Amino acid sequence: FLFALLINQLIGQVSSEGISLSSQQLKEGLDKGFFDVLLDVRTQQEWDDGHIDNATQLFRLANRGVEPTKILGCKDLDCTIAVYCTIGVRAGNAIKRLVNEYGYKSSNLYNGQGIDQWKEAGYSLVNTDEVSSNCNKPHYQCKTCNSTIEEKTNNTALATNASDSNASDLSLYACMKDEHGVIQFEASSGIKGALAPLLALFFVTVAFYL
Numbered sequence: 425f426l427f428a429l430l431i432n433q434l435i436g437q438v439s440s441e442g443i444s445l446s447s448q449q450l451k452e453g454l455d456k457g458f459f460d461v462l463l464d465v466r467t468q469q470e471w472d473d474g475h476i477d478n479a480t481q482l483f484r485l486a487n488r489g490v491e492p493t494k495i496l497g498c499k500d501l502d503c504t505i506a507v508y509c510t511i512g513v514r515a516g517n518a519i520k521r522l523v524n525e526y527g528y529k530s531s532n533l534y535n536g537q538g539i540d541q542w543k544e545a546g547y548s549l550v551n552t553d554e555v556s557s558n559c560n561k562p563h564y565q566c567k568t569c570n571s572t573i574e575e576k577t578n579n580t581a582l583a584t585n586a587s588d589s590n591a592s593d594l595s596l597y598a599c600m601k602d603e604h605g606v607i608q609f610e611a612s613s614g615i616k617g618a619l620a621p622l623l624a625l626f627f628v629t630v631a632f633y634l
Contacts, residue, residue, distance in 0.1 A: 441516035441517075441519050441520055441530075441535060442507065442515075442516070442519040442523075442530055442533035442534055442535045443530075443531070443533070443534045443535065443606050443607075444512070444534075444535045444537070445506070445534050445535060445536050445537065445609070446537070446541070446545075446611065447536075447537060447541045447542045447544070447545035447547065448545060448611035449609040449611045450506060450508070450534075450536040450537070450542070451545070451547055451611070452609050452610060452611045453506060453534070453607065453609065454476075454477075454478070454506070456599070457567065458504065458567070458599060458607055459504050459505065459506040459534070459567075460498060460501075460503035460504050460505065460558050460559060460566050460567055461480055461495055461498060461503065461504075461505045461506070461557050461558065461559060462476060462478055462479045462480065462505075462506050462508070462536075462555075463479065463480055463482050463485070463495065463505055463506065463507045463508070463518075464476070464479040464480065464481055464482070464483075464508060464509075464554075465482055465483065465484065465485040465486055465507055465508070465509050465514050465515060465518040466483065466509050466510060466514065467483055467484065468483055470510065471483070471554075472551070474539070474549030474550065474551060475539070475549055475550065475551075476508065476536075476539065476542060476547075476549065476550070477550045477552065478555045479508075479554060479555065480494055480495070480554050480555055480556065480557045481494075481554045482494055482495065482518075485507075485514075485518040485521065485522075486509075486514040486515075486517035486518040486521065488521075492521075492522060492526060494556075494557045494560065495557050495559050495560070496559070496560065497557070497559035497560040497561075497564070498528070498532075498557070498559035498566075499522075499526060499527060499528050499529075501559055501564065501565065501566045502529070502532065502566055503532065503558075503559050503566035503567075504532050504534070504566065504567065504607070505522075505528075505532060505533050505534065506534045506535075506536045507519055507533065507534065507535060507536060508535075508536035508537060508538055508539065508542070509538045509539075510538040510539055510540055511537065511538040511540050511541070512535055512536075512537035512538050512541070515535045515536065515537065515538065516535050519533045519535060529605075531604055531605040531606055532605075534607075
């Protein structure tokens with residue numbers, strides 16, 4: 425059992441529950457504009473008690489019968505969505521629904537865990553109005569992940585010189601993706617810290633049986 429738990433922690437694959445982020449990675453992604461939408465899937469009361477800035481409400485999305493109307497355009501546009509709740513369970517279940525019932529790509533869905541981890545990391549909550557999802561806005565194009573700062577500069581210049589008045593909505597930014605199309609973050613995933621006590625317990629158990 426312990427070995428299976430360790431393997432589960434070590435593997436960072438894309439799953440039906442999306443890509444799991446630490447609060448530091450979520451903050452980095454929000455600061456750098458990696459996500460097209462930040463989705464809060466808690467309840468109205470929880471939202472009113474405080475939420476992450478610039479979030480869009482889609483209450484109880486983890487429950488069957490709740491439709492993702494506010495982000496339907498995200499699937500067709502191949503947009504990137506970060507989802508959070510209180511500790512990450514409902515966010516994972518909401519992502520499962522988006523993948524299994526609505527056909528969203530799991531590589532575009534990031535589980536930002538919950539506000540408990542967010543607050544533990546020292547980040548604050550706000551009591552502002554929700555932000556409308558960009559995906560359903562006319563002429564919106566999802567953010568493009570470029571590999572270098574130079575590419576970002578060049579593409580931004582092209583967007584600036586474009587005749588389309590909506591060129592500024594291209595939101596081009598610099599980042600790296602792996603072979604699975606998953607954004608690479610500079611911030612720690614926090615996996616090493618979470619593994620430390622598990623590894624210690626594992627080796628103590630092995631030593632005991634040997």
